[in-house]
Amino acid sequence: MSDKFHTELNRLKQDTTEMAQFARDMLRESLDALFNQDTEKALQVYSRKKHIRDVTIALEDRTYQLIALYQPMAKDMRLIACTLKMITAAERIGRYGKDIADMVKDLRDQPDFPQRLPIPHMADLVLGMIDDVIVAYKTENLDPIKNFTSRDDTVDALWLSILREMLTFMMENPQTITRSAYYIMVARYLERSGDHACKMAENIHYMITGEWIEIE
Amino acid sequence: MTSEPIISTNDLNLWYHDTHALQSISMTISKNQVTALIGPSGCGKSTLLRCFNRLNDLIDCVKIRGEILLDNENIHAAGTDVVMLRKKVGMVFQKPNPFPKSVYENVAYGPRVHGIKNKGELDSIVEQSLRDAALWDEVRDRLHDSALGLSGGQQQRLCIARTLAVEPKVILMDEPCSALDPIATAKIEKLIDALKQDYTVIIVTHNMQQAARVSNYTGFMYLGKLIEFGQTNQIFENPREDLTENYITGRFG
Numbered sequence: 001m002s003d004k005f006h007t008e009l010n011r012l013k014q015d016t017t018e019m020a021q022f023a024r025d026m027l028r029e030s031l032d033a034l035f036n037q038d039t040e041k042a043l044q045v046y047s048r049k050k051h052i053r054d055v056t057i058a059l060e061d062r063t064y065q066l067i068a069l070y071q072p073m074a075k076d077m078r079l080i081a082c083t084l085k086m087i088t089a090a091e092r093i094g095r096y097g098k099d100i101a102d103m104v105k106d107l108r109d110q111p112d113f114p115q116r117l118p119i120p121h122m123a124d125l126v127l128g129m130i131d132d133v134i135v136a137y138k139t140e141n142l143d144p145i146k147n148f149t150s151r152d153d154t155v156d157a158l159w160l161s162i163l164r165e166m167l168t169f170m171m172e173n174p175q176t177i178t179r180s181a182y183y184i185m186v187a188r189y190l191e192r193s194g195d196h197a198c199k200m201a202e203n204i205h206y207m208i209t210g211e212w213i214e215i216e
Numbered sequence: 217m218t219s220e221p222i223i224s225t226n227d228l229n230l231w232y233h234d235t236h237a238l239q240s241i242s243m244t245i246s247k248n249q250v251t252a253l254i255g256p257s258g259c260g261k262s263t264l265l266r267c268f269n270r271l272n273d274l275i276d277c278v279k280i281r282g283e284i285l286l287d288n289e290n291i292h293a294a295g296t297d298v299v300m301l302r303k304k305v306g307m308v309f310q311k312p313n314p315f316p317k318s319v320y321e322n323v324a325y326g327p328r329v330h331g332i333k334n335k336g337e338l339d340s341i342v343e344q345s346l347r348d349a350a351l352w353d354e355v356r357d358r359l360h361d362s363a364l365g366l367s368g369g370q371q372q373r374l375c376i377a378r379t380l381a382v383e384p385k386v387i388l389m390d391e392p393c394s395a396l397d398p399i400a401t402a403k404i405e406k407l408i409d410a411l412k413q414d415y416t417v418i419i420v421t422h423n424m425q426q427a428a429r430v431s432n433y434t435g436f437m438y439l440g441k442l443i444e445f446g447q448t449n450q451i452f453e454n455p456r457e458d459l460t461e462n463y464i465t466g467r468f469g
Contacts, residue, residue: 002466071425073452073464210454 005070009079012062016083017138019055020090024130026052026097027193031123033104034186042104045097052094059087075207082207086137089196093130096189103182110179113169119187122158125151126190129197136204145201148215152198159191219246222386222416223268228282230263230272237263239440241282245386245433250408250417252431252448254424256469259437261420265388268418269305270298286386303330306379310391312371314363314378319346319355322363322374326382341381348414349377350407369400376407380415387411389419393426405430424464428452436460 026045033042063084066072072080129151132144166180166187198215205213223245230238238260245251253261263272270291272278284291291301303326314322323342332338342359346352351373355366363374372392379387389408393401408417408430421427427434428448435445436459444451444460455461463469 005466070466073424073428074455074461076465077453 002070005066005072005076008062008066009072009076012059012066012083013079013138015055015062016059016086016090017134019052019059020086020093020130020134020137022048022055023052023090023094023097024127024134026094027100027130028097028123028127030097030100030104031120031186034100034107035120037104037108039105039108042101045101049095049098052091052098056087056091060084063087075210078207078210082137082203085203086200089200092196093193096193100186100189103186107179107182111175112179113176117165117183118158118162119183119190122155122162122187122190125155125158126194126197129155129194129201133197133200133204136201137207140204140208142205142208145204148198148201152194152215155191155194159187162187219249221245222247222287223418224285225267226283226285228264228267228284229280230260230267231279232275233277237440238267241442243435243442243445245416245418247416248412248414249432250412250419250430251433251435252427253418253420253435253437254422254427254463255437255443256463257422260440261435261437262390264437264442265307265390265418265420268386268388269302269307271302271307273298303382304384305386305388306382306384307388307390308372308375308379308392311395312368312375314366314371314374316362316364318360319363319366319374320359323377323381326378330382345377345381346374348380348411349373350403350410351377367400369396369403372396372400372404373407376404376411380411384415386416386418389417391420391422394422401426424452436463438463 026048029041030045032038033045063080067080070076129148136142136144163184166184169176170180202213202215205211221244225241225243228238228241229236241264253264255261266272267280267284268286268291272280280292286301286304290296315325317325320342323345324338327338327341332341343352346355351370354370355374358365363371366374372395376387376392393404396404405426408419411417412432419427419430431448433446434448434451436443436451436455436457438459444455444457446456451460452464455464461467
């Protein structure tokens with residue numbers, strides 16, 4: 001009985017890891033499509049929205065079944081609790097990818113900025129946090145998530161900086177309003193994805209140690 | 217959650233012949249709390265429970281070393297009245313064991329042995345005990361019928377009423393629900409929760425979910441040792457010992 005439970009629990013964890021990776025790829029590829037004005041790739045990312053929704057429901061359903069059938073305790077319970085949070089956060093991240101992908105076609109005819117913007121850098125930082133969260137969850141290791149407070153501070157600072165920069169562009173040149181407004185949303189989605197990564201890191205810390213920490 | 221202690225054991229050891237069944241157990245049971253003892257079969261949890269009212273005295277080959285204090289008095293001290301001890305520390309067993317008498321007589325038996333003869337007083341004790349055991353409404357019209365005609369769950373609550381009738385301080389329960397169906401079990405669990413207002417309950421159970429549901433403190437025992445003792449939510453959420461973790465997550469036992 002318990003062997004069956006642990007086999008199913010391990011499989012759930014593996015599938016959740018894959019789902020998080022899938023969501024992370026949606027975000028990464030949507031940003032690539034945005035930066036390269038690749039509408040075909042954007043469409044392709046957008047089309048994954050049904051899959052991520054279906055996988056989310058299926059994984060949540062399996063999690064609730066394990067709770068109902070086996071009443072897990074201690075680290076099994078903590079793994080299940082963390083898994084539920086991982087599923088929710090990963091779905092959000094995947095959906096941000098879908099939303100960003102949806103912007104690409106609207107920006108096709110909008111003038112681009114002559115300057116380099118910090119959004120690609122911000123994207124790398126946030127995706128790095130998501131990658132580390134997935135590794136920490138998969139390997140049950142705290143090392144990849146230990147500096148999350150300062151990493152999230154950097155992301156937050158970039159978000160404010162991009163917001164200010166975009167407002168300036170809009171005031172200087174109304175022709176940039178559409179692109180600026182969209183980029184504000186992209187930066188905001190990245191900032192939120194960073195927060196989701198922090199939330200996942202808190203839950204992984206609880207899963208591994210049984211203790212709660214706060215990443216601010 | 218802090219509470220004053222009612223029972224404490226200090227380096228308690230027990231042997232059955234050469235078998236060292238309890239090894240250096242030191243623990244404190246809090247007053248008006250429910251404490252659960254869990255662990256695999258043969259770990260010593262029932263033996264420990266039976267130490268608290270000296271039921272092991274009835275077994276010839278048992279040798280006990282160490283101290284058990286009830287309200288700061290050593291229950292093994294010379295001059296301890298074992299009958300009075302068992303009045304203070306009542307016990308409910310795995311299988312309901314009502315006397316082959318009426319419902320009323322089952323409950324009145326204890327107070328009568330302890331000298332209460334007045335019918336009015338006995339009537340009142342019987343009613344109050346049955347009410348406290350959440351059985352009164354089901355048996356008020358059949359007080360003089362045989363207790364053996366009650367269902368298993370009712371018989372077990374009658375045994376609890378019988379224990380309550382002599383006004384114990386502590387109630388020991390040894391797998392009180394293992395012979396009962398889920399509905400009768402739920403009634404006993406609800407009752408245990410209510411009983412802690414007035415009594416201290418120590419329960420031995422194989423059912424970890426039950427321990428998690430009913431108790432405030434949990435002790436995990438393994439091979440005669442108390443491996444871990446703590447607040448129930450801590451034991452089931454984040455146990456400190458690997459053995460406890462492995463047992464409650466079903467990796468052994």
